[in-house]
Amino acid sequence: FTAFRVKTTNLPAIRQPVHCYRPEMKYDTSYLTAYFSENHDNPYALWNVLLSMMNGRIADHLTQFPPMFYPKDADAQKEGIERMSEMSHPADAFFTYDRTSMASRLIRKWDRGMWSHVGMVGYEGTLHEVLTSGPLSSDWSHLQVPSLDVGLYRLRQPLSEDQQATMVEGMEGVLSRMKGYGWYKVIRIGLEKKFHIPYRRGTNDATPADLMYGNQFQLVCYA
Numbered sequence: 001f002t003a004f005r006v007k008t009t010n011l012p013a014i015r016q017p018v019h020c021y022r023p024e025m026k027y028d029t030s031y032l033t034a035y036f037s038e039n040h041d042n043p044y045a046l047w048n049v050l051l052s053m054m055n056g057r058i059a060d061h062l063t064q065f066p067p068m069f070y071p072k073d074a075d076a077q078k079e080g081i082e083r084m085s086e087m088s089h090p091a092d093a094f095f096t097y098d099r100t101s102m103a104s105r106l107i108r109k110w111d112r113g114m115w116s117h118v119g120m121v122g123y124e125g126t127l128h129e130v131l132t133s134g135p136l137s138s139d140w141s142h143l144q145v146p147s148l149d150v151g152l153y154r155l156r157q158p159l160s161e162d163q164q165a166t167m168v169e170g171m172e173g174v175l176s177r178m179k180g181y182g183w184y185k186v187i188r189i190g191l192e193k194k195f196h197i198p199y200r201r202g203t204n205d206a207t208p209a210d211l212m213y214g215n216q217f218q219l220v221c222y223a
Helices: 008-013 029-038 043-054 074-087 102-111 161-177 183-195 208-213
Strands: 093-098 117-121 127-131 134-138 148-155 217-222
Touching (some): 029 043, 043 208, 074 217, 093 102, 117 161, 134 161
Antiparallel strands (some): 127 134
């Protein structure tokens, strides 16, 4: 899943069929130019724009994506996560992708999204998430792994302190009732996304890509 820029005069050199489409609606091309510049030609940013065009709901608040590839080491990751911890607010969402994980690669491919996992920021530096092994509450230090790409996102609509508390308490309530995000559910959702095999998902079964392409989040920082 890649994207790249090419001048129209160089299209004949591409040895694959080239199809050109024009959306029915007119869009602010200056905004799209700025969006692609800010998103480092990230292919998932391109996919987000195309999905929005197809749904006829593109606006000036598309979700931003960090670079797909950038050099990392243990010191840089530790520094980046510490900065992320300082910038975080309760009820923020953190998205991750493990460069060394086959499961992460499969989820990225089937979900057509940059991230393979999502959790919520709680109070006093606590992170809440649900794994296949069960619910987990931890701190920021467990994200200080160089193989992890991490993005901190915040809802575009500002939350009051009461709303933040409600969201965090709701997440904690879900965690207290769940035994884990079983592989059966992961596979069924993957089959639905990849091959359109029907599966009735629950209210808590949104995938990372569903959340990204809903364009309700803004990128705060990444590591």
